[in-house]
Amino acid sequence: xxxxxxxxxxxxxxxxxxxxxxxxxxxxxxxxxxxxxxxxxxxxxxxxxxxxxxxxxxxxxxxxxxxxxxxxxxxxxxxxxxxxxxxxxxxxxxxxxxxxxxxxxxxxxxxxxxxxxxxxxxxxxxxxxxxxxxxxxxxxxxxxxxxxxxxxxxxxxxxxxxxxxxxxxxxxxxxxxxxxxxxxxxxxxxxxxxxxxxxxxxxxxxxxxxxxxxxxxxxxxxxxxxxxxxxxxxxxxxxxxxxxxxxxxxxxxxxxxxxxxxxxxxxxxxxxxxxxxxxxxxxxxxxxxxxxxxxxxx
Numbered sequence: 001x002x003x004x005x006x007x008x009x010x011x012x013x014x015x016x017x018x019x020x021x022x023x024x025x026x027x028x029x030x031x032x033x034x035x036x037x038x039x040x041x042x043x044x045x046x047x048x049x050x051x052x053x054x055x056x057x058x059x060x061x062x063x064x065x066x067x068x069x070x071x072x073x074x075x076x077x078x079x080x081x082x083x084x085x086x087x088x089x090x091x092x093x094x095x096x097x098x099x100x101x102x103x104x105x106x107x108x109x110x111x112x113x114x115x116x117x118x119x120x121x122x123x124x125x126x127x128x129x130x131x132x133x134x135x136x137x138x139x140x141x142x143x144x145x146x147x148x149x150x151x152x153x154x155x156x157x158x159x160x161x162x163x164x165x166x167x168x169x170x171x172x173x174x175x176x177x178x179x180x181x182x183x184x185x186x187x188x189x190x191x192x193x194x195x196x197x198x199x200x201x202x203x204x205x206x207x208x209x210x211x212x213x214x215x216x217x218x219x220x221x222x223x224x225x226x227x228x229x230x231x232x233x234x235x236x237x238x239x240x241x242x243x244x245x246x247x248x249x250x251x252x253x254x255x256x257x258x259x260x261x262x263x264x265x266x267x268x269x270x271x272x273x274x275x276x277x278x279x280x281x282x283x284x285x286x287x288x289x290x291x292x293x294x295x296x297x298x
Contacts (some may be wrong), residue, residue, distance in 0.1 A: 145264045171210040174297040192291035196281035199292040205277040207268040211259045227272025230265045246280040
């Protein structure tokens with residue numbers, strides 16, 4: 001006995017669609033996933049708020065006006081307590097000063113320096129310029145003359161302060177040599193006999209010193225311990241003579257000059273290694289040192 005199988009058909013109720021007959025076979029996994037995704041999209045769409053552009057713009061404008069109404073007055077109140085700074089103040093602060101040297105400064109303009117346009121005015125300006133130059137030259141000449149006069153006066157004073165030759169006593173001679181200092185103007189403090197290289201004749205500063213013999217000046221200048229030194233050589237009675245005069249305050253001869261016995265060669269001083277005004281004199285005959293006290297009229 002055979003049985004006939006038939007598919008059962010059941011009605012499916014849907015409130016939004018007309019009733020249809022669906023086979024009662026089970027749904028596949030793919031259709032289930034599709035149904036789930038569609039349901040999720042519809043749920044998200046239903047929960048998403050609607051954006052109204054005009055209402056959003058109005059809200060933003062209201063917030064901006066509120067901020068402006070509060071912030072701007074507060075900023076103005078703060079700025080009112082500080083000093084206003086203008087663009088001129090900024091420019092002055094950033095400006096750099098320029099110092100012009102006097103060598104490149106332009107000369108001051110006068111009416112005669114730029115207003116002369118006619119030949120007569122030009123000639124007048126030239127004449128004024130020439131007169132100014134002449135006046136300047138005359139002033140400089142007067143200044144130079146005054147300086148020369150002051151120098152001459154100073155030289156005269158120096159000459160006047162030097163000892164008078166006429167007032168000094170003449171040197172004393174013994175036939176071969178003369179005395180180096182005027183008679184009565186000195187005293188001897190020591191000589192070769194007291195283990196010294198010469199004779200020390202103490203005398204006031206500026207007393208004239210005479211050449212004790214004729215000869216030629218070899219040395220005339222500063223020489224260490226001797227101070228200002230004059231050395232001359234000559235010939236006396238056929239013998240070679242060398243005489244050194246030391247510690248002079250000033251010298252009256254020069255190297256190579258010929259001097260005569262009794263001629264002034266300098267003045268007493270205390271230059272070099274010396275503690276008082278005096279003349280240190282050394283005499284060598286034929287190269288040997290002799291005591292000046294034994295050969296000079298002193």
